[in-house]
Amino acid sequence: MDVGADGSMPTKWSDMQVMEDSTATTKKPLPSCGIGGDIKRKSNTFAIDQDIRECICLMADSVTEVANAIKSLTISPKQIKNMYTELMFELTNIPGFSKEEIDMIYDNLSKNSTLILSFLSKPIYSKAKWMRKEL
Incomplete structure (x- = not known):
């Protein structure tokens, strides 16, 4: 394995970290940052894609809320x-x-x-x- 200029080692998507939420009752796979590697399991790809879609939906909802707030302040x-x-x-x-x-x-x-x-x-x-x- 090669070591990067900053001393970090490249990781594969299959190497997953586990992140606990604030209730400490559920665990969610979190892809580690890095380069390289093929994704070997379709289920991992689907879970990651689903998380990304959920994040995009949450961001879109937030942008819509901000836009509606601005519209309500606009005077005709x-x-x-x-x-x-x-x-x-x-x-x-x-x-x-x-x-x-x-x-x-x-x-x-x-x-x-x-x-x-x-x-x-x-x-x-x-x-x-x-x-x-x-x-």
Whole structure:
């Protein structure tokens, strides 16, 4: 047998390690990493292929979950338009501010949609206080 540059010895797929799960009640064959060797038993090939398929399925399910989470956070153009319309409505209904001041505050808030949502969720007295502070 040849020894690799790192001192490791090549192993065959037929040389299997046994890995215990967290319950320590079942044992599962785990192919050792390495090169070489023919797989002599069809059952070993099937078990390895089945494990690989299960891992791929689990990864695909995880990717689908992440994609669905991202989709749920996405705001449609109609929702964005409604948010800006609601912002302008709220700003114009707070007494004590000129049209120029409202336009300036609208422009500043429009740069950050997170600020818009935060502003819209505040009670009216907090909105007025925030607007005075921004001027």
